[in-house]
Amino acid sequence: MNISKYEEAIQNCRFCFMCRHLSAIGNVRFTEADTPRVRAAMLYGLRTGTNSFDDEDFVDALYRQDLSACCVHHCVNHFDENGLALAARADVVEAGKAPEAVKALAAEFSASASWKAAGKGDVAWFLDGTTAGDKDAVAAAKKLFAAANVAPKTITGGCIGKALKLLGFLPEAKAAAEKFAAFLAAEGVKTLVVSNPAAYDALTRDYADFGVKLPCKVLHVSQWILQAKLKFAKKPAAPVYPLADDFLRNYDGIDAPEKLLKALKAECRPFGTNDEETYNCGEGAVVLDRLHPELVEALAKYVAARADNPEKDTLAVASVYVKRALAKAGLKAVTLEELAASCL
């Protein structure tokens, strides 16, 4: 089983309560099943027979996880509770127990795995489907490229493997990754700038796990802006509340977003009551809004309830997924690109 690679997390998390306060889904459903402790105990129970994937709620608990990795970030041993959950999803799929909604999504993402390139040169910008759906974010990125005198090749298209991996469809995810790597090679891409943190994480971590070699260097857009040494004429018009990103902070450990905010001289205010919880409404789970839109709504309400002034505050986020989710609770968010572009 895939979960056997995460024996350490199974053994240690199954009776541990130390990151309970960070269980985003547990904090809106008030359940025990939505905690690292109980998920690990249920997965342990597979081997002794007390638990089984025939239990639909167990399987659903695995698929409704927020996957923010706040627990892993918080844990003094950094036990990979998230990796365990993903491995468990892969086991669910291999056991033929994936819920119909999951299978349907996986089929949709598998079918979407093709891309187009527009433009010239060896610097490319990957405009994933989520980011492409936000006109302001796209316009901001274009303005930044123009300011840097860079006309990147724009790559658009479907799933590069992340969503499939998160759904537990590992061979399909790997196939999408191989296909995308081959596409980038064929296009002669040497530097790939990525807006969506989930895509950045796929390219930097998942591809390495799959053993898929990329022909290019990958930069998150915040890293690229810093490298481009753009001149900013003014600072952001209003104070912002930055939200630490699930992928960039918890998975990838990059500090470019904070450095960028500093470079912009943004007046940053601490959002909510702490900097440990995720306020990203299931960003780490990528497709939670498709599988459980009601949970994303509940998570957004949870965030709104923690804003100093929900009608007026501007939150600075790294991903359009988060921006869109927060908007559902009436919160205003801007992406890092938008914020940077507003300072040009």
Added chain:
Amino acid sequence: MKIKPDSYMFEMIRTELTDAVGDANVDVKFADKFGHSIDYYWIPEMWHDRGRPCPQADFIVHPGSTEEVSRVMKIASQYKIPVVPWGGGSGSQGGALPVFGGIVLDMKRMNKYYGVDRDSYTVRCQTGIIARHLEWNCNKEGFSTMHLPASIACATIGGFLAHRGTGVLSTKYGKIEDMVMSLEVVTPKGEIIRTLPVPRHASGPDLTMLFLGSEGTLGVITEVTLKVHPQPESRQFRAYIFPDFHTAMQAGASLMRSRLGPCAMRLYDETETKTHVSKVFGIDLDKGAYLVFGFDGRKDIVNLQMKHAREIMEGQFHGKDLGAKGGEWWWENKYKFFYPGYMFHVPQAFGTLDTVADFAHIEKVYWAMKNVVNKEFPDARFIGHFSHWYEWGCMLYARFIFPGDKVPPDPREAAALYNAVWDKAIRAAIANGGVINEHHGVGLKLGRYVKDLYGSAMPVLQGIKKQLDPDGIMNPGKLGL
């Protein structure tokens, strides 16, 4: 009472519960019932480890308001169904386990925070709020509850009230019972009552104290008003190594008798210093007993308190000074002791023999427990530290640990071994002036000792239970009731 899920009575009760709290807040699915069948008590953990199912509730109910709790209690009362309040399930005594089925009343949806009263320095909240979330809210307003237990991340305020819990700053700010102003409680019959708004009065016996420590057996605590404190200007720590734990105990007791008023103090015996403190801090403390203490408040006063405390430690008892850094190691790592890798874990068998005694008896209690564990259970290791200090004595956080390969594979034999250690160690503690216990509570684990502990006062406790809960539906099997 177990209600068959395919019976029409099950559906009748479910319909009524749904009507009381809403469909989304009554869960009968396996995953959550499973989650509520194991708390932090070693026995259900071991039981699950050995592939045995633990007793489950029939319904997991998530009330959102005091009125909803009241409605649930009235339904339970009518059908005589057990109701077990569940906070975070982090209790180590099995107090929240639904051993007779029925309703688990998971309180976490009742997490409202009503803000700090800046005239009285108090805060009101619902009791299902996780302690860390409450503390974060208070911190945002510039205050602290000063209730900082190691389970702050997982336990609810209701759980602490129900178990008379405590945090690391107990020596100055007290246990939870010292922090409470007043409570709102739903009785087993569904009546909503409030205790007097202030804790100091001469208006008869204190009902607030009646419900504190009642472990869900007398009612459901739904709201609380707690004292809060402004964040201190300064908090300083210092640590010392003493050649043995006896000398360190004398130094610690002297500091308490000096009435200098530290906010926290910890003393680890030689074994725990060597094996545990060293590991958590990542330094070599090979010999001696580690003692740490701190003061907080106005900087000039803290400086003075620290100066006098150092005179006691160094001048009177010749402790080896580890400096402020040696003390800060502890403060910064105070919760690290409780993470897997630093904490004991199944398949090991382990238990915290939480005992409290005055200074005249505490060392005797330590030795009595240590000797009996060492003699009767040679496979077990015994370690101890002294956690919560008062003017008159302190709490002994003693632990026994069996390596996994010395625990019988058969779960019944493992449980029998485990219970035998408790029986011997606790009787030794009580015989030497110890009280069981200081902050973990009784639950299922220690219920059998309550009659011995209360003696001729036991019928008083039983009478109170009978009056409030004539049908015995509130958390049956716990607290020896």
